[in-house]
Amino acid sequence: MSLNVLLVDDSSTMRAMVARTLAMSGLSLGAVHQASNGREGLDVLDREWVDLVLVDINMPVMNGLEMIGELRRKPELAKLPVIVVSTESSQTRIQQVQAQQGVCFIHKPFTPETVREVIEQLVEGLEHATE
């Protein structure tokens, strides 16, 4: 099954890098959508079918944690898998991220292998939860 992915980062360069890494990971990808902040990301989710969101934390307009909070309030998106991709190294902040349901964390720098492993674990975990 191909994954439709949404990349949310205020840096177009970082979105391109994440897209490149996803392409190198060997995962079966469908559509790859992009947004430059959490508000735009939510707009994409309102009109597109997305299986996975990769989001940065620090963004203008609406940051990553705010976006996750918003989409978790929508019944149709409450279980959407989210991966936070960030340079954040504060254990306090990382734990805040990982305390969110259905959210994993990938620390920069990242390899295609790491991205694939995290995505597979996240998707597999959700499949088991719905069985």
Added chain:
Amino acid sequence: MPRNEPLLRQIAGQVLETMAFAMVMPRPESPDAPVPESEPAVCATVRFDGAATGTLSLTVPRAAVNELSANMLSQDDATEQQRLDAIGELANIICGNVLPTLLGQSAVFNLARPQVLAVGLDPAPDADLATVAPTTATRLDLEQGWAQVQLTLDAPAMV
């Protein structure tokens, strides 16, 4: 040589290898050598505050920018802005990894957006960076050229 130079070098090398597929060469004989004034280069700086305040800078020769950014973006037709942004992202990632390693995993830092500028052809446009001695610095030889990383803390810290 500042005692944390090896850590700075290790982290910078890992980021350059992982994100830009750079080939880091063995340690050069003069890791603290200054940037040759005649070689045009690009310098990305990241300001940070929180548990400590300061600046991390990453300088690479202009000739290496195209290749490093092409590796990062998987495209040869990137715009100049995209190339510079890519170097800025490298600086951002290095900074995000260096700070907790050198100053504590529980510390919280806020990183500003990278600022990228050209150096080497003109006198250093940022006079503050030019006159303040870095707290820790390292220089890596790359297959694509070289990279110089400097960490400057605004206040003395046990680094």
